[in-house]
Amino acid sequence: MKHLVSMANLSIEEMQHLIDTAIQYKTGVVQPHLKGKYIANLFFENSTRTKCSFEMAEQRLDMKRINFDTATSSVNKGESLYDTCRTLQSIGCDALVIRHQENDYYNQLLEMGIPIINAGDGSGQHPTQSLLDLMTIYEEFGRFEGLKVVICGDIKNSRVARSNYHSLTALGAEVVFSSPEIWQDDQMPGEYVELDDVISDVDVVMLLRVQHERHDDGAQGFEANTYHEQYGLSQARYDRMKEQAVIMHPAPVNRGVEIANHLVEAPKSRIFKQMENGVYVRMAVLTETIQS
Template identity: 60%
Template sequence: MNSLLSMNDLSKDDIMRLIRRALEMKAGNYRPLPERKYVANLFFEPSTRTKASFEMAEKHLGITSLPFDVDHSSVTKGESLYDTCRTMEAIGCDALVIRHGVTAYYDEMEGLGIPIINGGDGSGSHPTQSLLDLMTIYDRFGRFEGLKVVIAGDISHSRVARSNQQALAKLGAEVRFSAPEAWQDESIEVPYVDLDDVVGDADVIMLLRVQHERHGDEKDFTKTAYHNGYGMTLKRYQRMKDTAIIMHPAPVNRDVEIDGRLIEAPRSVIFEQMNNGVFMRMSVLQEILGSEQ
């Protein structure tokens, strides 16, 4: 694997190899890469979990991370993304982790000679988030085939929804969406359902953050109405199967996508996802930069 740009880059076998390696790493079975490597984490959008977990993954593997601050870089002088990336290549970086607001920004990187790991592109893809989600599901259920997964919320703006739907369908899970009509994406061929109709039968309920920054005018949006229609309320939680889990890529808008009292409830694996993110990103970095351990 040279780069990781979207879940379409990965076969079923690729996904399972990354998951199994990440689980081994979580169990403590890893060591630093045998050769020194340098990675620049280029985050052009705000991030807590993705950026910090990549940095932690890099430290575990003995990779040197180059600091990058958009506000104190030549981007403020008009430097293009491509020129920033070529600069990082020229000074000796072995790979780049990039988050950018432009969907499919990587299409403009044809002249780049080092791998890219996509940390999120606009409303396009977020492959490492999808992989850590898949790791969390597999660690809990030991399978994907036949699992009933509901992804609820801001579908049209969600790179997480798109990436997870691609991967879960490939792995044999049954995926359904639940979203307000204005936030549905008909380009993705997935049935839309009423959350109340499926909450008692689902194995996984994946809630999405309402992405206010991508909406513009939201005169019709109210937190209470959204929570009652598409969020994880206490009543819905009580109807879930005992074995079912709640997921969320975070950051969480408390009492909007999920009742704040449920974020650390027994069926919630939100913080487990965050923990798994370190090991999955270690697995991806090992795949791209290292030899098989």
């Protein structure tokens, strides 16, 4: 696996291998072994979990990180993304982790010869988030085949929804969406349902952040309380969930909007476990891409 830019590029076997490797890192079966390798993280969009998770993964793998700050880089002098990446390759980086606001930004970089790991491209893909979600689900259920998942929220603007729909359906899960009509994506296959119609039947309730920064129309009168009543996870909906069902959210969480504040750390919530698993998944991805 030379690059990781989209879940659509991974086979079922590759997905499972990355999950298994991440679990081995988590349980201590496999020890870090990328000492002396150089990495640069290029984040052109704000990030807490993904950026810090990659940094922790790199530290645990004994990698050497080249500090890159978009605010003080030559990007502000007009340097292109391609030339920035070629510069980092030329000075000796072994891989690049990139988050960028442009969909499919990575297409211009794949022939450079250096591994590219997509940490999020616009509203396109977020493969490492999908992998950590898969790992979390696999730890809970030990399978994907036959599971029912509802992805609820801002589908149209969510790279998480896009990545997870592809990976979960490929692995045998049944995935449905629940979303306001204005945030439905008719370019992506999948049935849209009312959350109340499926909440008692699904194994995974995957909530999405309302992505205000991607709404050109100002979300057309979006009102937090109304959204929560119609599409958020309330106590009443929580009480109707199956006993073994779990709650997931890629975070950051808008408490009281996508999920009631007190449910973020409820017994069925796996939100912070997802964050924990993100470190191990990114260790697995770094290992696989750099050593391929």
